[in-house]
Amino acid sequence: MITIVGGIYSEHCVRPAWDEVYGSAGRAATAIARFGGDVELHGFVDTDQQYNMASRAALERFKFHPHSIPVGLSFEYLHGLSTPAVLGPLGSTEELKVSAEKVLRFGMIEATAVVDAEYAVYDPQSADAPQSFSANGSKADHLALVLNRNEAGLFIGDHSLSPEDLAQTVAIKQQAEVVIIKMGPLGALVYDKGSISRVPAYRTERVWKIGSGDTFVAHFALAWMEEGLSAHDAAARASKATAYYCDTQGHPSAKLLASYAATPLEPSERYRKGFRPQVYLAGPFFSLAQLWMVTECRR
Template sequence: MHIMGGLYRELCDIPSWDCTMGSGVRAAMATADLSPGSELHTYASSADDAAIRALLSRGVTVKTTARPSSIVFAYFHPLSSPHVEPPREAIGHLPTLRVTAEAVLRFGFLEGDATVTADRAVYDPQTWRNPKPFSANGSTASELALVLNELELREATGIDNLDQAARHLINETGAQVVVVKKGACGASVYEAAGNVSHVPAYRSSKIFKIGTGDIFSAVFAVYWAERKMPATQAADLASRSVSLYCETRTFKFDPLSLSQRLPVAAVAGARICIEGGTESIGQRYTLEEARFALRELGMEVMCPETEQEADGWNADATLVIDDGLSQHALIRIRKAQAQGRPIVVLHERLSTTVSLTKDIEVTDDFASAIYLAAWAAGESVAANRS
């Protein structure tokens, strides 16, 4: 597998993360065992030597074009928007990378571009900011698959309806496949022949979201572009691999481990009640950040502590931020539990506690709490429909 992708330093405050990865390095690490002899084409500075040595030790061939300094993505938590240093507008444009091969995975870059000539190519633009069409820089492929998230698809087409947008993109680009990643709700696979299929997300006990899109595209590219597996089957293996990576942050995607992943039934529009403290800035910030993250996943959200119209609002699941809960919140939580509503608790500090002893999921990680709540709400919706 030939990979064209970025090599960037990634920082995260909570949980702590400091690693030089980026789309290219992470994809190359993911394909090292699946596609021995993989080759990465990227830009790098002298500060990136350790990451290159790690790739070489895994048997990956690395071809670099010099870059004057590192590029850093800094996150507060894995679901937050990153701060980029140097600023995007200050990053110069370097010479275009070029590769000709049978199977190629191409990502978008901040500091340059990549021109591809391939039998089969997978293109992940990696940005919603005016994503460029695959062929805009002269890239060609006998067969093309596009991998985008929902926002990237809407920005690329100007069409809000995802089904219409995917069909439009197939018609405009001549792609054989468009894969639309939907976060907690899995992914949809659109094929030029007219087939549409859904691939679920798979459960993981921890959710570390930085780079999961890189993993998805890399594994999909190996199975679809290189091994010529049907697109839906390749996307399913990619989704299973994302689940395993979220839980372990390692690059071991053996068939047995993938076969044991369990699908989850997140549903866009599922309703989630958030219970949390509001007396301090920190408590209110966490509550609002959770509200924003869940809405980004397509959930409907209500917080009784801050919204007057909460009475009569029936939730499918409750997310409890266990810090400074009011007595009214505790009463509502116990009532929800008595009614059999799924409850997920974000319990970050030992000094706080919710006295619930059964039928709840507890995590000390913010991003994990968000996804577990979305999955719980979706499974509740599915159970009520059956």
């Protein structure tokens, strides 16, 4: 059984159309349940969000422990690659306490989760000020951190280190056995008690970005904590499952993932050495609508 604690949020996207209740924790529960894992989910929800998530839990056969609040948070996207507007009470400081053998913890906007676990996987979910796992009193005998490179740099106050040095420094400072650093087209670096390896990202025909990071963490947590895979093998499977999610907008079963033909990305040597091509973006920018379109493409 994996206990998940984190944000359960409403998600609205104009194009392509998307109107669901997931959030990081809710999506992770679905990803693990669809793959055959046993899950229990904790999170703050309002009345409508609770109804939606309770229905999904009944359908997908995971346990749901709602913690009621008057108004839940909502993420509003204009398109699938846009930066969302977050609507709802952002100033509240709720606290959840979870004690379990295996815990997947996500950072939250509206609350903090205090965890006491034997095994824990933690994704801080913050582009500006990620909180360390133990800052709120959380404890775990075996800790894995799943970060992007920006979060890893913020943890130690230095973005100039190589990914290898960054992972090792984070592991020491955060007292983590495993550190995963996601690096976009370069895949992910895996630090596991001193050994370092890499897993590739995969080419897809399309990219549904909303929730892709949540999917990676969920599959890594299931493989590493529940199935006993090595950190490298768990991250490799998580990367392929994330490609499936980006490609199909859905969560794979074990059978579907086994049959999913994914081709690893192979970035060029000059890209690996830091080369970034310049792009000339041409288009009319005389009306407000045209100017918005060009600006959004530039972003």
